[in-house]
Amino acid sequence: MKPLISPGGRVLGWGWVAAVALLLFDLALRGSGASSLVAGAVLLITVGVAYVLWLRPRVVPTAEGVRLVNPLRDTFVPWSEFTWADVTDVLRVHAGERVFRSWPLRENRRANVRENLRRAGDGPAPLLDTGADADPRSMRPVDLAARRLREEAERRKADPANRVAAAADPAEGAGPSDPAAPAEDAAPHGPVTVWAPDALGALGAPVFLLVVVLLLV
Template identity: 30%
Template sequence: MTSPNPDSPRPSGPHSEPAYAERAYRSPSALAGGVLLLVLGLWMVGDAAVRGTGRTPWVAVAAMLFLAPLVVAYTLRPAVFAGPRRLRVRNPFRTVTLPWGCVEGVRAAYSSEVFAGGRKYQLWAIPVSLRARKAAARKAARAAAEDPQGRTGATADVSDAAARRAPSDQAVDELRELAERHAEDEGAQGEPSVRWAYEIIAPSAVGAVALALLLGVG
């Protein structure tokens, strides 16, 4: 779910902490589903353009213009980027930038959420799967019961324990750790900022208007 970004900023100076690559969080299942839906949509539009008659090709193109940005918004676009100075949350229709100093908490209950500036922002790229959480809990319980070395929770290997947690819980733990580590950094101070994804909203709105006009014409 995470991947490094080699272009992320790195601190410099004699008292700087060790640099690390910006972490990126995405949902592999959402990416795969989005690609599949876009390929299917393009195939249907192509088929309508070749075999359709009258307004059918234009209706298909307008429908694709309306729906494709929405598919991208909910599947390919969501991502969370965690750098040394800020958390950048890219949700379907907006991007929220949160300096670590303003982050008040990160949690994963029925959804993954970050709290900053007195507001709550969902992390679409880190979906919570109750099924995965239950499977991880069963795996942890089984490992504790069948530990061949008879280790207790205090002596068990930390990496093994982390591997037996749901991916969303692991990701939230990492973000919470980064928030606590950089909360007081001079370069991580500021207020939340929000930018709307007009590159998604505009073409979808144009497609919706075109589709309504085509279907409304007798």
């Protein structure tokens, strides 16, 4: 199952990165002095913000569980602990009594959010039937993502042999774009939430650069 992302966020993120690249190129050609260095550092900070808010967040189903990649932290929920996925204002993953929210997969229409929250307030029974027989072509993207996670969890739990075979491929669910992936080889027994070094670095490095520039000018 492929990672679940927000296409709109990706477009915004890469669009801003492209705009900043042009601005930095213009600064390199025309800029001079301390003000150009400060402006360049500030632009790099905005690239870090775009990465953290728009490019990094995703939901990654893997052989061992589902990873919620949020702006600054990652949460890994093993399939053995996964009990449900639903949508209120965002996609949520349930692990028993614990509920984890996904940053990128959101419901944008207020009427739908109110209806989802009402269902959530009524208890689990209505949620269990929501969209069970719906045509995937007619479902909203976030609801379809929640349904696919439920189906993946059911498949993984029902086929232990398939789960073991998938776990033998260390590349599944990880890659250069996911450097903060938890160590799934350790097979955690419950949900784990960790700070993401790449996100902290993307914000911290340009801020440090700006501080250095301000101290030197």
